[in-house]
Amino acid sequence: MGPTGEQADGRRRRSLRTRARIVAAATHLFLERGYLGTTIEAVAERAGVATQTVYYVCKTKRSLLAAVLDSSIAGDVEPVAVLDRPWFDALGDEADSASAVAHMVAVSVQILARAAPVYEVVRRASADPEVGALLEENRARRRADQRQLVEMLIEAGHVRPGLDATRAADVVYGLVNEEVFHMLTGDCGWDAAELQRWLTTLLLRELLGIDP
Numbered sequence: 150m151g152p153t154g155e156q157a158d159g160r161r162r163r164s165l166r167t168r169a170r171i172v173a174a175a176t177h178l179f180l181e182r183g184y185l186g187t188t189i190e191a192v193a194e195r196a197g198v199a200t201q202t203v204y205y206v207c208k209t210k211r212s213l214l215a216a217v218l219d220s221s222i223a224g225d226v227e228p229v230a231v232l233d234r235p236w237f238d239a240l241g242d243e244a245d246s247a248s249a250v251a252h253m254v255a256v257s258v259q260i261l262a263r264a265a266p267v268y269e270v271v272r273r274a275s276a277d278p279e280v281g282a283l284l285e286e287n288r289a290r291r292r293a294d295q296r297q298l299v300e301m302l303i304e305a306g307h308v309r310p311g312l313d314a315t316r317a318a319d320v321v322y323g324l325v326n327e328e329v330f331h332m333l334t335g336d337c338g339w340d341a342a343e344l345q346r347w348l349t350t351l352l353l354r355e356l357l358g359i360d361p
Contacts, residue, residue: 184274268327
């Protein structure tokens with residue numbers, strides 16, 4: 150007899166808790182020591198699990214870094230894509246175009262604040278071919294997600310007439326990214342609220358033709 154629904158759900162919750170502990174431990178170590186300075190053994194020790202458990206959950210060190218990057222973007226280890234989360238539907242339900250753009254920027258800056266430090270770990274280790282491929286995959290995924298965001302805004306009538314989806318998506322991709330976040334909050338000392346206001350102003354102008 151196979152497991153009942155309740156038993157299966159319990160196993161899933163335990164599995165997610167274990168994964169969360171491993172990802173949290175790896176996040177701290179990658180940020181403290183970088184990619185090269187972090188070992189699977191150290192992650193296991195920090196997480197309080199066996200080394201084999203880390204390999205079972207994440208298979209390789211590169212996959213572990215990918216899991217850390219994914220969780221920093223999503224905010225948790227739940228297997229739910231960023232655009233399948235409630236905020237995306239809420240964005241589509243916005244009746245006012247300026248509010249929709251402001252909502253998109255607010256959520257994007259929250260994501261960048263979580264993801265930018267891990268992204269920097271990935272960028273610094275990108276001479277490693279596997280990590281370099283992870284960096285390119287992340288950029289491609291962000292570009293695709295932002296294109297989907299823009300298409301949803303266009304469908305909802307929240308982009309000015311005459312601005313095509315490719316141009317609008319390029320603008321969002323060029324402005325709303327980890328590199329800009331790192332430069333302005335790190336090099337220039339902006340806080341996240343200041344960055345959010347600046348991006349909102351620029352995107353209202355670019356996407357809606359509004360000059361606040």
